[in-house]
Amino acid sequence: MKTFFKPSRRQLLTTALALALTLPCAVVAHDFKAGDIVIDHPYATPSLPGTRTGAVYFRGLRNTGRSADSLVSARTAAAGSVEIHRMVMDGEVMRMGALDKLALPAGSELPFRHGGQYHLMLLDLTSPLVVGDRFQLTLRFERGGEREVTVWVQQPRQAARDSGHQH
Template identity: 40%
Template sequence: MKPLILAVAAAAAVATASQAAAPAIAVSDAWARPTPPGATTGAVYATLTNRQPIADALLSATSPEAAKVEFHSMTMTGGVMHMNAVTGPQKLQPGVALRFDPGAAHIMLVGLKAPLKLGGHVTVVLRFARAGVITVEAPVSNAAPDGMAGMKM
């Protein structure tokens, strides 16, 4: 009987360790467009999926490549595209993805210290209410990752 109890306990420990290793927030399809020389702003796109059984919130972001990072939304009014800073936490429900896409919500880098160059990368540090801090390395590219293929740019 003792070997059975030990086997069950070992299996439970492995299962718990596997669950702990999975990130609470999955980040996919992260990328940024290159910026022209002298540009002071740039945008980062990514998909954030909450893998937790409870809601979380994206509170803020920073980047060593920019003076500040903001979250923006895009809306169309009377045929004119408007960009608005989004204040307050960005809610992430369990199992739901928060998408930052071209022409829609995006992560705005304000006060770039240098242009974002094709083939380079940009670091964005995301801070969540429950998941803590997640660092994202977004490649600088002219094209969206495969997961975003077919998207109008």
């Protein structure tokens, strides 16, 4: 006697619902690796009207290895040039400055979120950054080599928006 599994309508609906709920997570979450460097969810914020600059952030930028590495440059067809920027408090004033490279100590994670200490500045944008757009960005690491990532343009979370960091 052969027995075949015949799922009930309820089991099929439960499975379909579970898949529908997990699919958006798979679409939204995106991370990339360059050697021991993990680039988690690269994103840009919409550019302000009338400006030709933008900024790229990461949900996380981690060096999971036992050796230090450095982010030495970035490039994209979406902008004329890309600079690595650091924000620092100078008394009561927040100042932004370009870095030649950004050290990533072994086992470290850097604050690369909107409103945080670091970001990539996009200069001379070829077109405005609009929510929902995507573009390619190539990151070059001293030890990890080059890695192309997909950057999604999205609104920052409310907490980050309240930080006052605007471009």
